[in-house]
Amino acid sequence: MSRYIALEGIDGAGKTSVLVALAERLEGEGHDVVCVREPGGTAVGESLRDLLLEGPPMSAWAEALMFAADRAQLVEEVVRPALARSAWVLSDRSVYSSLAYQGAGRGLGIGRVRQINEPGLSGTWPDMVMLLVVAPEAGLARQEKEDRIGSEGSSLLASVAEAFERLASREPDRFVVIDAEQSLGLVVDQAWAAVQL
Ligand code: Z5A
Numbered sequence: 001m002s003r004y005i006a007l008e009g010i011d012g013a014g015k016t017s018v019l020v021a022l023a024e025r026l027e028g029e030g031h032d033v034v035c036v037r038e039p040g041g042t043a044v045g046e047s048l049r050d051l052l053l054e055g056p057p058m059s060a061w062a063e064a065l066m067f068a069a070d071r072a073q074l075v076e077e078v079v080r081p082a083l084a085r086s087a088w089v090l091s092d093r094s095v096y097s098s099l100a101y102q103g104a105g106r107g108l109g110i111g112r113v114r115q116i117n118e119p120g121l122s123g124t125w126p127d128m129v130m131l132l133v134v135a136p137e138a139g140l141a142r143q144e145k146e147d148r149i150g151s152e153g154s155s156l157l158a159s160v161a162e163a164f165e166r167l168a169s170r171e172p173d174r175f176v177v178i179d180a181e182q183s184l185g186l187v188v189d190q191a192w193a194a195v196q197l
Contacts, residue, residue, distance in 0.1 A: 006094035009132035012139035037092035053147035072120025104163030132180035
């Protein structure tokens with residue numbers, strides 16, 4: 001059964017909205033549900049989040065390594081203990097965001113970004129990744145708050161969106177791809193149907 005589920009997609013795809021709705025439905029069925037976000041979700045991670053999203057310009061590798069450090073802390077402190085007690089973990093973004101944004105968007109290489117994340121993950125990869133697909137312009141129009149990375153505009157997002165779709169086609173057993181330009185209600189219903197599989 002898939003219990004570690006990541007919501008992925010470009011900015012404004014609807015990840016947080018869908019995550020909240022899934023958590024409510026799972027809790028309504030009596031499940032123990034832990035919601036996390038990347039970057040963030042731990043004291044170390046929230047400090048890194050401030051630096052990553054609101055801080056000064058930084059090199060692409062510094063950025064990629066900080067996302068990997070944030071994730072290593074989250075997996076050790078929150079995700080693995082939750083899975084060990086049979087809770088569900090719903091994650092707003094995951095290692096796949098690093099593969100798409102830093103690997104493809106920043107041009108560091110998906111393989112090399114995967115390598116720097118592997119030691120911190122130690123095999124704890126999401127069981128299921130729900131990829132919410134929207135066109136970059138649609139995502140940007142929905143965005144409520146711009147961060148350092150999101151403010152770079154639609155050309156970065158176009159390469160990120162393309163990378164997400166490539167990653168999904170390479171791992172069809174892990175990814176569930178949902179058209180997120182549909183109404184939120186329909187998107188949530190499709191996400192919920194995937195959780196029930
Ligand atoms: N990042 C990275 O580069 N590398 C990494 O490894 C990681 C992250 C982990 C984190 O941002 C930034 O870090 C992000 C990538 C980078 N920056 N960029 N670019 P984040 O995850 O905290 O936030 P975000 O993804 O950029 O934006 P967001 O606005 O939180 O997006 P969202 O969660 O996908 O959307 P939402 O909050 O659910 O919805 C946004 C609005 O759209 C809201 O008003 C909803 O009511 C509305 N909405 C949602 N769904 C629909 C539908 N279906 N129809 C109509 N309206 C909708």
